[in-house]
Amino acid sequence: MENVCEAVERVLSLYSEDKLFQASRELAKIENDLGHLSEDSEERLFLKNHVGLRPVRDEANKVTLMMNTMRSDEGWSPCYQGPSTKVSFRKEPNSAILTFKIEGLVVAKVGHVACIINEIDLFPDIFWFIREGKTLKKIGRMKRVLHVRSKILWPILDRDFLSHAAAIDGLDQDDCIAILTIEDLADQPASALARYGITEEDLMNCSNSVRAEMEVNFVFTPVEPTITKVICVARADPKLPFVPVQLINWIGRAFGRLMLKAIEAKANNLSVTHRKRYEGDPLYRWIEERIGQYWAARGRKEEFDQGVVDLNRRESIENNVDTAPKGPGRAIMMSLAGRKVPWGSKAEL
Numbered sequence: 001m002e003n004v005c006e007a008v009e010r011v012l013s014l015y016s017e018d019k020l021f022q023a024s025r026e027l028a029k030i031e032n033d034l035g036h037l038s039e040d041s042e043e044r045l046f047l048k049n050h051v052g053l054r055p056v057r058d059e060a061n062k063v064t065l066m067m068n069t070m071r072s073d074e075g076w077s078p079c080y081q082g083p084s085t086k087v088s089f090r091k092e093p094n095s096a097i098l099t100f101k102i103e104g105l106v107v108a109k110v111g112h113v114a115c116i117i118n119e120i121d122l123f124p125d126i127f128w129f130i131r132e133g134k135t136l137k138k139i140g141r142m143k144r145v146l147h148v149r150s151k152i153l154w155p156i157l158d159r160d161f162l163s164h165a166a167a168i169d170g171l172d173q174d175d176c177i178a179i180l181t182i183e184d185l186a187d188q189p190a191s192a193l194a195r196y197g198i199t200e201e202d203l204m205n206c207s208n209s210v211r212a213e214m215e216v217n218f219v220f221t222p223v224e225p226t227i228t229k230v231i232c233v234a235r236a237d238p239k240l241p242f243v244p245v246q247l248i249n250w251i252g253r254a255f256g257r258l259m260l261k262a263i264e265a266k267a268n269n270l271s272v273t274h275r276k277r278y279e280g281d282p283l284y285r286w287i288e289e290r291i292g293q294y295w296a297a298r299g300r301k302e303e304f305d306q307g308v309v310d311l312n313r314r315e316s317i318e319n320n321v322d323t324a325p326k327g328p329g330r331a332i333m334m335s336l337a338g339r340k341v342p343w344g345s346k347a348e349l
Contacts, residue, residue, distance in 0.1 A: 004030065004043045008050060015056050018142045021170045024060035027053065063168065063180050066217050069099075070233045076101060079252030087256035089248055097213075099235040100252060104260040106228050108267035109307055110220075111288040113228065115278040116267050117179065117218065120146055122274060126266050129255055131158060134204050137196045141283060142167035145185070145196050147204050148214075159236075160206040161214035162186050164196070171294045175222065177287070181215040213237040225295050225304035230260055268308065 007030045014023035034043050047053065076088035085104035091097070106113060116126060120133035129151050137145040149160040164183040170176045185192055190200060214236045221229040270278060278284050295304040 020168045085257045087252040102232040102256040106264045111284040112267035158209035159212040160209045179218040186213045226308045
C-alpha cells in the first residue's frame with residue numbers, strides 16, 4: 001500500500017506541474033499493475049475513491065480523445081491548401097456541428113506566440129472575427145475560464161462561447177505544448193460556473209448574441225529552434241439550421257488560413273500592450289525556459305537564444321491580417337436566416 005501511495009503522489013505532482021499527459025500515463029500504469037487484485041482490495045478502492053485523482057481521470061479522457069482527433073488524418077475533407085497552411089473540415093452526420101483543423105508553421109519567438117494566444121481580451125486586436133474576449137478566472141499557472149464573443153456576418157447574430165481551457169506541458173515525452181478545452185460551459189447551469197467562483201455578473205454583456213458550443217484546441221510542436229508547427233482543431237455547434245458547403249469553404253479560407261498568419265505577424269511585432277504583459281508575466285519566462293530546455297537537450301540552445309533572424313523566409317499571397325476578408329455572399333447569409341435575397345440586391349455582403 002505504501003508503494004501505491006508514493007505512486008499516486010507522483011501522479012498528483014505531475015498534474016500540479018501541468019503535465020497531464022505524463023500524469024495520466026503514470027495513473028494508467030498504477031491501475032494496470034494492480035489489475036490482478038480484486039476490485040474491493042484496499043489498493044484499488046484507494047485509487048477509485050481518491051478525490052485528487054478524479055480531475056486527472058476526467059481531463060485525461062477528454063484530452064486523449066481530442067489529441068487523437070488532432071493527430072489523425074482520417075475523415076477530413078480539404079478546405080484550403082496554401083504554401084504554408086492547410087485547412088480541413090469534418091461535418092457530423094445529420095447535424096450542423098462542424099470541426100475544422102488548421103495546420104501550419106509559425107516562425108516567431110515562442111514566448112511572443114504564447115502571449116498572443118493567452119491574452120484573450122486583446123483578441124479583437126489580432127483576429128478580425130473576434131468582437132470581445134474576457135478571462136473570467138485564472139486557475140493556477142495554465143488554466144483559464146474564458147468568455148469570447150465572435151463576429152458573425154449579417155444577418156446572423158454574433159455567437160459567444162464559454163469554456164474552461166488548460167495548457168499542458170508535454171515537452172518531456174510528447175514533444176509539444178497543448179492548449180485544450182477541458183469543459184465547454186455554454187449550456188451549463190449557473191452551478192457549473194459557481195464551481196469556478198464565477199457568477200452571471202462576471203460574464204460579458206452578450207444580449208445581442210447566441211450562446212453556442214465551441215471547443216478550440218491547439219498543439220504546438222517545436223520543429224526548429226525558431227519554427228513551431230501549430231495544429232488547431234475547432235469544433236462548434238453554430239446554432240444554425242444548416243451550413244452550406246460554400247460557407248464551410250469560406251470559413252476555412254477566411255478564418256483558418258488567416259489565423260496562423262495573424263499569430264505569426266503579431267508575434268513578430270508585439271503591440272505596446274502585449275509587450276508590457278509579456279515582460280510582466282512570469283508565465284512567458286517559464287514557457288521560454290521550458291522550450292529552451294527542450295532545445296538544450298538536443299544541442300541547439302544557441303540557435304534558440306539567437307531568435308528569429310529570417311522573417312522573409314516565405315512570401316505569402318494571403319490576405320492582410322488586419323482587414324476582414326470579403327464575405328461568402330449575400331444569398332448564402334440570407335438563406336441561413338430563412339430569407340430570400342431581394343431582387344436587384346448586391347451579390348456580396
